[in-house]
Amino acid sequence: MKLTVDELARLFGGRTRFVERLAQDPLRHAREVLRALPDEEFREALNAHPRIGERPASAIAAAEQGAENDPSVLAELSRLNSAYEAKFGFRFVVFVNRRPRTQIVSVLWARLERTRGQEVATAIDELVAIAEDRYRQLASPETGNE
Template sequence: MRELPRQLSADELAELFEGRTRFVELLAQREDPLGHAREVADALTDEEKHAVLDAHPAIGAKKKLSKHSKAEQGADYDPIVIAELLRLNAEYEDRHGFRFVVFVNRRPKDEILRVLQERIDNPTDEELETALHELVAIAVDRWQRAES
């Protein structure tokens, strides 16, 4: 596993976080950006937090997936599970106002569906914190798994 970097460019961070957002721009200015990502995320406005979460692709989506998301989500395409994921993703976004983000870590989609079902009725402030924590875990994992 690769150690966390002392410095990363905005482009490198945008790849890890699925887009160039204010969050990524702020991280690029920091030494040890992934080590400070939670702290930086906590200081964002709610609008900025929503933007960084919404840059991440929806679980179960087949289009507009980055190479990272394709590898993490795998090829588990049970049409019933995918349909339910898409339905619940939309319900989650309507309820909370931002995209559902979970550290997939190559788990099957039916397991992710259970996580979504468990989290959908949580309070929005709790979900915002959880989603940001998951997003940072995804980026750290992506960095550590990438080839040197």
């Protein structure tokens, strides 16, 4: 299945230079491409995703993040997102896989204890996991996003 640049942009959260580079061979070499990107382009690829707990920019991201709207959880996510971005210089990206936001709070706390190098590696894996899941859904529309 060949994807257009616009379809890849849906998988990765936005049309970035990373997505345009990847369009020639989607997903197969995504991790390698991400690791080789200049820092500015790497951050651009991660920052295309919505912050966990904020209103998602796309319907697909909204379905993945669920509808949990506990104000205290959303406030904690906002605070932790800010701390994460201040520490690492890029947006926290996690393959939510329909987990409750309370569980993501724990993940975010744990990842804040890590080094930037560890987080770069994890962010790459998480970004690709999100895209692979979205790709499977595109390839098998009957599975939907419920």
